[in-house]
Amino acid sequence: MKSVRSQLLMGLIVGLGLMSILAGYGIFQSAREEANELFDYELRSVAISLPQSVADAKLANSNSGEFEGLQDDRVVIQIWDEAGNLTYHSPPGVELPRQDAGFQSIEIGERHYRVFGLQQPSRFVQLGQPTFVRDELALKLASRTLWPLLAILPLEIALVLFVVKRALRPVNTLSKSLAARSSETLTAIEKDKDLPIEVQPLVESLNQLLVRLDNTLRVQRVFVADAAHELRTPLTALKLQIQAARQHEGPVYDGVLLRKMEERVNRAIHLVQQLLALAREDTEASAREGKVDIQEVASRVIGDLSVLAEQKGIDLGLDCENASQGGGAVPVSGDEASLTTLVTNLIDNAIRYTEPGGRVDVLLAKQGDEVCLEVIDNGPGIPPDDLGRVLDRFYRASNSTGQGSGLGLAIAAKIAAKHRAGFTLLNRTDRTGLRVIVTGLRAA
Template sequence: MSTLRGRLFALLAVLGTVTALAVGGATYVSVRAEADALFDYQLRQTALSLRDQGRVAGDEAAALTDPSFDYVVQIWSVQGLELYSSRPQGMTEPLPARAVLGYSDLRLGGQAWRVYSAATPMRVVQVAQPLAVRQKLAALAALRSIVPVAVALPLVAAALWWLIGLSLAPLARVVQAAQSGGANALHALPTDGLPGEIAPLVESFNDLLGRLSTAFDAQRSFVADAAHELRTPLTALKLQLGLLRDSAPGPQQDEAIDRLRAGIDRAVRLVEQLLALARAEPGAAAADDPLDLAELARQAVADVQPLAERAGVQLSLTAPDPLPLEGDAQALRGALRNLLDNAVKYGARQVQLSALRGPRGAPLLRVDDDGPGIPAEQRERVFDRFQRGDDTGVEGSGLGLAIVRAAARQQGAVVRLTESPLGGLRAEMAWPG
């Protein structure tokens, strides 16, 4: 698997190599052109220095005939009489007697020459140099100019590798911190020194770890509370089963059977509420189907109507218009059923459910009752799991309002408890406008 450091280094190395080749090529061409211009200048200066001399001195003649001297010098009088001529080794033909003033190129014996000719009223001087020699010297000068680039390239590559590693060191610390934690480690990863492109990713990951930690804590608390709450009804069922076994046939046995049936019903109700709460927990998959809140309200009233009739509670519904929404119909119906069930159980004589639109046109579900209500300082606490009201004579598990809040959050709504105009409690489930 390729690493980010390797990818960055490869891309920068390719870019650096292309740049170095371009710079080196441009330098090579430029230095060769400057070398050619310098050689032309030397050729011209040599010709001009000999043009004004009356004769070639002995020491100059010796220097011109030196085998290492790669220039050819010829001097004629204006009458065409050769006054001086040097011919280095390997030169088979002399320069032509007819000179072209200034710079010119010619071929002698299969070899290219660069020639400069200068004239005075008394003589003509012609100096030539083999192009092969010029090109060799120019190429050597150009190559020497790009040697520093070639030497610096691997050094720059090494420095680039080190700098990339130094820049990615904070990310390496994040990786090490993530790998060092155990399977249950949900601590935040370090964000110190992270580059601006990586920091948002790590911060988002830390937020995810925080949410996971909160969810796991809630799950552990839920499992512990559920185990505690289930222990009581199961123990009661065992006792009632023992009483049923020991009772004689007749009214005593029938009473024991009724108590056992009621205990089973309570246990089933508790398990159903626990499952409903688990489905409404954060992170649980929720349906997102089109539904009508007014129709859900009618179904919830129909579910609770038998309980209200047995308790002598007047249950009414106000839902004049359809309220289209996308959400989980089962979760919302269960939340409404719990709100109505609580109102009926806790002493209300009149319960009214309203499905309407709020001030901003958003859907709003409202349950009003004329019961004893809940003191303002306790209204937030009653949303906790297994938290029941002050009336301990009412059967229940204390999960109803916890289910309502969890379902509302899952559907993007909020739940509020306030005083009702009927004198009791008002519970509202509102969606943002």
């Protein structure tokens, strides 16, 4: 795992080192240019100021004092006469080939020389100097500047360590604060005024995550509490019926009791299915996008619930002529599983609350780029005072027969909201019954 502190320190220290190296190289090159200019000037000056007497071979081989300072083994002095004869050579043992007039750079063996040639009326003067002399001077000049830079490098590193540690202190404080939190502490993280601007978006994202997590946990707690409350009643009744079966005998009584027990079990199963559907819809903030044939979904659900409708003698039908061409597909955008749950809950709810021999109609209609789903029954409807509350979880209308769980409409409304669709409950005006209208399903 990479540490931000280590990366910052490594980057800054390596950067300082590279900058020091580049600065040293630049200083050395600058000093070398100055040394070259200085020594070129000296070579030219010496060549011009050489006395004419140097051309006398006798003087050339003498130790006359007038050559004092010129006979440096690091400066090669050569003089040729008009005939091209070498008349002076100092120091002995070092010979440089004659070059053209002006400055030249040559290489003799493993040594490099800087050579200056001067053509005079009666002679040609050539001075050569090994380049290491210039490098020595350049290094000496550069070291005067480099040593102070190298001396303060440890101070710069120490300053970098201090600045990085100080800059990361709010981050370390935030880390310790989060580590000290318990698993139940989901309150927002307080923003320290010293917190770096770069870290503030992270804190904001964490706070948003904590809010979502808190909402999720709250929903789960409510779900568990509601599930325990709603399951307690049918399971308690089932337990009492089992105890009664142990105390009584007789096929007639046993048959009646078994039917009641089956009803209790079916109700518990239905309640568990509704609770699971509610939990699934609560955990998903928005519907997953996909192409769903809502006509095919409605037909499939009607087929699944037709047995329940037949048991009560209810006429259950689907009308989608206004939504498709010739009864074909009616594609909408949404999540197929959620839309199936929505249609199932609406039709199941209508069948449960419609009296035997009644009628339930499922209508699909296309309105521009949107599809409308409507489920109409001729049951008792919903009292006006209860219309505003029947979408609450586990709420049953005052005229309810107690067959439902109080979750069907709440789940359907939540699914519609996730699909950004409208959800409306209306009592029928032509007779008793309820109209449930889902508008705004986007056609795909």
